[in-house]
Amino acid sequence: MHSKPPSHTDLIEEIEKEHSFLRVELNRLREAMACRLCHGEDCAHCEPGAVRRCQQAVDTHFSTLLSYMHDHFMHEESAMPRHGHGISPALRDTFRQHTEAHADMMAWAAKAVGAVDPCQQGQSMLNLIEDWLNKHIATYDDVLLAWLRQH
Numbered sequence: 001m002h003s004k005p006p007s008h009t010d011l012i013e014e015i016e017k018e019h020s021f022l023r024v025e026l027n028r029l030r031e032a033m034a035c036r037l038c039h040g041e042d043c044a045h046c047e048p049g050a051v052r053r054c055q056q057a058v059d060t061h062f063s064t065l066l067s068y069m070h071d072h073f074m075h076e077e078s079a080m081p082r083h084g085h086g087i088s089p090a091l092r093d094t095f096r097q098h099t100e101a102h103a104d105m106m107a108w109a110a111k112a113v114g115a116v117d118p119c120q121q122g123q124s125m126l127n128l129i130e131d132w133l134n135k136h137i138a139t140y141d142d143v144l145l146a147w148l149r150q151h
């Protein structure tokens with residue numbers, strides 16, 4: 001049996017739901033890193049137990065976020081129209097840049113995971129999510145969502 005392709009309304013709803021999850025996850029990660037000595041430097045000033053707890057929290061959030069990022073980017077990219085009526089070269093170019101921006105964020109996340117201590121990892125991931133929420137969504141996702149709403 002063939003499943004029906006998702007409608008634009010379903011896609012918009014799904015993408016917006018995922019953006020809300022991202023905002024919640026940003027706050028969770030901030031809480032997990034609430035250690036006052038963790039200011040993006042290193043863990044040398046924290047006692048070993050606190051470093052371990054921080055590491056565990058950051059690891060948990062990282063694996064959630066990495067699989068979330070992958071799935072979310074796939075959802076958006078599969079919602080991007082490639083050709084057909086109303087797809088101008090400029091719009092196609094924006095979608096291409098949007099896809100590249102996703103790849104850049106995945107590379108950023110991979111680098112964050114490879115950082116030596118949880119403070120640096122967490123700080124790098126926080127910067128990534130803030131950049132994502134403050135810039136990427138307004139620059140790219142809103143263009144895609146506007147197109148989906150109009151078609």
Ligand SMILES: [Fe+2]
Binds near residue numbers: 015019072076141
């Ligand atoms: Fe998005």
Ligand SMILES: [Fe+2]
Binds near residue numbers: 073098136140
């Ligand atoms: Fe996006």
